Amino acid sequence: MDFTPRRVIALVREGFRADVLSCQTIWLCASCYSCAVHCPQNVHITDLMYSLKREAIRHRMYPARFPIPVLAREFYELVRKRGRNSEIWLVLRMALKSNPFILLNMAKYGLSLLRTGRMSLRMERIQRVEELPKELNGIKEVAS
């Protein structure tokens, strides 16, 4: 984590746009909402982190080959195209586009997942993809 969350917010307030959008901290937020239920001022910190991640994606300012934003992009593409996510394919695509060495470590888990029947190689998709609203592709961002 390169900045603390408090520092991220301070940087936003003072307009250090590039520093915030290219940092790792915002991507390390796993959306556990711990801050959200503890904040006495009811600041929606998780939603704020999401906004910063989206800004970083939109302007391609996220740290290069950092696996978390790559995972988000691959996930997004998969869901938009097929309506469902397929865990194994998602991990493969994420690793190939960020750090293929991740796969070396993953491979040993593949076997135990296969053995226990927990790995599905099927490419999932919904039957009525046409029902996915057309705006999935380009809705205007709504402030929240």
Next chain:
Amino acid sequence: MSEPQEANGGKIYVYYPGCSLSATGVAYDESLRTLFRLLNLRLQELEDWNCCGATSYMCIDEGSAFLLSARNLSLAQKVGARELVAPCAACYLVLRKTQDYVEKHREIGGKVAESLQRAGLPPLDGVKVRHPLEVLYNDLGVEKLRQLAVRQWRGGRIACYYGCQAVRPYDEVDRPHNPMRMDELLRAVGVPTVDYALKTKCCGGSLTGTVHEVGLRLNYILLKEARRKGAEAIVTLCPLCQFNLDVYQAEIARQSGERFDMPVLYFTQVLGWALGGDFKELGLKRSISGSDLIRRWFTAKEEVEAYV
């Protein structure tokens, strides 16, 4: 449309499995279906459901993330359901948040209504998003569960781990700061649970797959504390928590030099066992860590009957 009901008037719970429950979290799906069957509660899978978007989709595009969940909520309405049951914590939260934001923010609500109409789906009309933990706690109740238990627990003490998104930021599944409902249900069927202070600390979610070291560290802390409190197993309510704590345990043990080999189970597996479900139909063979202990604790039905 009236709510889906069985011929005898029993309620049918419309069920949203999500992606994990058909792959890495298949034991959760199996044990949930088994448990509901043993309780005479009907589960019906939502037809043609789509991905909830989890946390990743929201990082790219917020507006259409709400549309994804709106389609699922609308499909539930289409079959007449007033409620949708989502066992995965991430699915639960995304659906719940969508329902909340659609009602609170007119701009989001307007976009959602417009796009559902264009897709030929019914507009949202307050479908309630529910988690099985809270369904069992509220609709069935601790007392009823106690009466229905048919097996005596012969296993060890358990740490109930609630994780993040099922109990935060909404407080309907349980209290965000000190959830106890899983403990209460387990204790009702005779399973001793320990006081586990880290029960709502994050497992890192997908961090184990992206920034591996950080993810492992978070799970190491969770395992170590459970062990320190005298727990021999951990029980979860989320497929991602179960995956992280179960699958990476050997690697965590290697790195830390400590031995764990703890079973990491779903609460539905333990409750299902107490109610008479069998090993296979509860997905108990799908655990990777602590499988010896699992085999010892959950001996086959015939053996138990011969034993009693």
